[in-house]
Amino acid sequence: MNEKKRLPFGMGRLGTKWWVLVGVSLTLVTRGIIAYSQQASEGEVVTGMRDIGPMGGAAWGLYIVFVVYFVGISFTGICLASLIRLLNLKVLRPIVRPAEVMTVIALILGALAILADVGQPGRAFLMLLKYARPQSPFFGTFAMVISGYLFGSLVYLYLHGRPDAAVLAKRPGLLQRFHRWWAAGYGDTPPERARRVRSSFWLSVALLPLLITATSTLGFVFGLQGGRPGWFGSLQAPGFVVMAGLSGVGVLILIAAGLRQALGEKERLNLELFRWLADFLLVLLAGYLYFLVVEWLTNSYAAGPSESLVSQAILAGENAWIFWGSVAFLTLPAFLLLLQRLRGRVSLPLIVACGVMVNLAAIAKRFLIVVPSQTHGMLLPYSTGSYTPSLVEWEIVIGLVGLGGLLFALFVKGFPILELDRDYLGGTK
Amino acid sequence: MARYGMVIDLSRCHGCRACMVACKVENNTPKGSFWNYVFRFEEGVFPETRVSFLPRPCMHCDNAPCVKVCPVGSRHKTLEGLTLTDWDRCIGCRYCEVACPYGVNCFNWKDPKKNRYLDWSDPSLEGVELSHGMPYANPDLDLPQGSQGRHTAGGGRMKGVVEKCTFCVHRLEKGLLPACAANCPVGALVFGDLDDPESPPSQLLREKPHFRLLEGEGTEPRVYYVGGAPPTTASRQIEAVKARVER
Numbered sequence: 001m002n003e004k005k006r007l008p009f010g011m012g013r014l015g016t017k018w019w020v021l022v023g024v025s026l027t028l029v030t031r032g033i034i035a036y037s038q039q040a041s042e043g044e045v046v047t048g049m050r051d052i053g054p055m056g057g058a059a060w061g062l063y064i065v066f067v068v069y070f071v072g073i074s075f076t077g078i079c080l081a082s083l084i085r086l087l088n089l090k091v092l093r094p095i096v097r098p099a100e101v102m103t104v105i106a107l108i109l110g111a112l113a114i115l116a117d118v119g120q121p122g123r124a125f126l127m128l129l130k131y132a133r134p135q136s137p138f139f140g141t142f143a144m145v146i147s148g149y150l151f152g153s154l155v156y157l158y159l160h161g162r163p164d165a166a167v168l169a170k171r172p173g174l175l176q177r178f179h180r181w182w183a184a185g186y187g188d189t190p191p192e193r194a195r196r197v198r199s200s201f202w203l204s205v206a207l208l209p210l211l212i213t214a215t216s217t218l219g220f221v222f223g224l225q226g227g228r229p230g231w232f233g234s235l236q237a238p239g240f241v242v243m244a245g246l247s248g249v250g251v252l253i254l255i256a257a258g259l260r261q262a263l264g265e266k267e268r269l270n271l272e273l274f275r276w277l278a279d280f281l282l283v284l285l286a287g288y289l290y291f292l293v294v295e296w297l298t299n300s301y302a303a304g305p306s307e308s309l310v311s312q313a314i315l316a317g318e319n320a321w322i323f324w325g326s327v328a329f330l331t332l333p334a335f336l337l338l339l340q341r342l343r344g345r346v347s348l349p350l351i352v353a354c355g356v357m358v359n360l361a362a363i364a365k366r367f368l369i370v371v372p373s374q375t376h377g378m379l380l381p382y383s384t385g386s387y388t389p390s391l392v393e394w395e396i397v398i399g400l401v402g403l404g405g406l407l408f409a410l411f412v413k414g415f416p417i418l419e420l421d422r423d424y425l426g427g428t429k
Numbered sequence: 430m431a432r433y434g435m436v437i438d439l440s441r442c443h444g445c446r447a448c449m450v451a452c453k454v455e456n457n458t459p460k461g462s463f464w465n466y467v468f469r470f471e472e473g474v475f476p477e478t479r480v481s482f483l484p485r486p487c488m489h490c491d492n493a494p495c496v497k498v499c500p501v502g503s504r505h506k507t508l509e510g511l512t513l514t515d516w517d518r519c520i521g522c523r524y525c526e527v528a529c530p531y532g533v534n535c536f537n538w539k540d541p542k543k544n545r546y547l548d549w550s551d552p553s554l555e556g557v558e559l560s561h562g563m564p565y566a567n568p569d570l571d572l573p574q575g576s577q578g579r580h581t582a583g584g585g586r587m588k589g590v591v592e593k594c595t596f597c598v599h600r601l602e603k604g605l606l607p608a609c610a611a612n613c614p615v616g617a618l619v620f621g622d623l624d625d626p627e628s629p630p631s632q633l634l635r636e637k638p639h640f641r642l643l644e645g646e647g648t649e650p651r652v653y654y655v656g657g658a659p660p661t662t663a664s665r666q667i668e669a670v671k672a673r674v675e676r
């Protein structure tokens with residue numbers, strides 16, 4: 001009885017672990033804000049970026065790398081959530097809500113990373129509203145990905161949260177008002193439920209193609225640039241989608257493992273679920289390694305002189321350690337997961353380690369797409385350039401990651417992070 | 430209406446870089462920004478070496494990739510064939526910069542006022558009189574340009590926007606040549622209306638074989654070269670300009 005009085009999943013109760021998470025996140029966010037205010041007052045001279053050409057730099061750096069990374073994660077979150085609902089995959093049901101929350105948070109971070117990158121952030125909104133040109137692939141990133149897609153996934157989260165909110169709205173307490181607002185008159189009666197299920201089905205159906213388009217535009221930001229050796233290509237967009245899947249599933253594994261640990265939810269977040277996630281990861285890894293080989297073969301056999309300069313820089317030059325590191329962090333997890341699969345075991349630490357490695361590889365790969373084509377991809381005989389992110393850039397980017405952690409921690413305390421069972425507190429009618 | 434373009438006679442250019450300096454003075458560009466850049470190349474192995482020079486302004490491409498990607502239409506083509514940046518509208522995303530295959534764009538990484546070659550507030554400069562105003566404050570640059578009255582002339586505007594060669598749009602409106610062409614001591618930069626068959630550049634193009642840089646990119650540059658050959662992979666830069674901005 002006492003158990004039933006408490007809110008589910010540690011909501012409303014602030015334990016030590018939670019405070020540690022919040023404390024760490026807050027520290028990172030604060031450092032990020034300090035770094036950003038430095039950039040805002042001095043200009044982007046505080047970054048490691050410089051002009052392409054006589055200045056021998058890269059005009060796009062870590063911020064764009066992380067825009068691509070965050071948007072990729074959010075893409076995966078919403079795709080997985082939609083697929084799990086559409087195909088009704090029971091085992092994976094518990095991670096649907098975390099995936100939706102991950103989508104929304106990652107999108108917010110992506111938008112902030114864009115703002116960190118542009119030289120006139122204050123102007124950006126105004127000018128984009130007044131003069132937006134849909135022909136620019138950047139517009140796709142701004143308008144479709146960040147606003148359309150953010151709106152879509154917020155609605156999604158909102159709709160799917162309503163039954164839980166309806167249940168919780170009946171519970172007195174600090175959060176009651178919030179839950180009431182969320183439920184907004186929804187009572188989870190059978191006709192209401194039918195209507196909600198229908199609208200969420202169509203939303204899923206509508207969202208999926210939008211997502212593929214949106215993430216492809218992100219690939220097009222690079223893929224349509226004929227003048228930058230290494231960027232132009234039709235594999236760019238599909239490669240982006242698969243890499244997005246990898247990093248997204250990786251982060252989801254970390255979130256699920258964290259929740260399992262923190263909430264002691266060994267039943268809902270069971271090993272069977274992790275086995276599924278590991279299988280996803282394995283399939284995506286196989287797909288990506290295939291892309292990698294194709295890319296490498298085309299580059300080494302059929303590339304023009306400037307293309308080979310770029311791939312030289314990647315394979316053997318100053319960026320080689322990043323490349324080979326990312327290859328290691330892609331093949332090692334593939335190997336480990338395959339081994340685990342063949343032996344029919346499920347090891348949570350191993351899956352978590354793979355999740356971490358895959359994410360580091362994803363960031364490294366994004367870096368290799370964005371940077372060497374600028375520093376080594378000059379078609380006129382300028383001297384080769386170089387780019388090393390500055391401390392300010394790292395602090396801003398890590399601050400964004402911290403903000404992600406903070407938002408997640410706050411959400412967990414205000415709303416059930418796992419969907420409530422139907423019979424929770426007599427929620428059935 | 431005139432449709433401007435430039436023909437560069439490589440057989441005349443001797444790499445003095447006077448055009449680079451003229452551009453800086455005219456357009457008040459900050460430290461590290463070179464709107465016009467003169468490559469000095471060397472080819473071959475000593476003693477069989479050959480030196481050549483290649484001035485590189487913005488190509489004012491007719492099919493400009495930088496214009497296509499600008500999300501807010503700050504980078505645009507004018508009816509006169511110029512590719513210009515509206516610094517009043519640029520959001521500083523630097524997409525034009527990564528899209529341009531010629532490496533001609535300059536971002537204001539810091540406040541241009543704090544990025545001048547000489548600190549003019551230095552007390553030791555007090556009393557220095559300049560006959561035609563301060564060298565960082567060309568008054569013509571503040572005028573709105575073209576029929577739309579957009580803010581496109583000059584450099585050193587504000588931090589966080591992209592700037593590049595304008596073919597001195599503010600001088601063209603007064604009937605003057607771009608500063609680089611006007612100051613080249615050997616007349617290697619020939620500027621004019623490419624639509625007019627009698628203009629000096631059109632005549633030169635008729636007389637001599639010519640090429641454009643990176644023709645294969647399909648950018649349709651409005652800058653032509655005569656009297657030389659395009660750089661190859663064998664062209665090494667002798668003393669590349671170290672363009673730098675520091676905190």
Ligand code: SF4
Binds near residue numbers: 494528532593
């Ligand atoms: S040279 Fe570069 S900046 Fe100039 S018009 Fe062509 S693409 Fe645009």
Ligand code: SF4
Binds near residue numbers: 499502515590
């Ligand atoms: S930096 Fe300015 S001019 Fe260049 S694409 Fe972005 S908004 Fe347009």
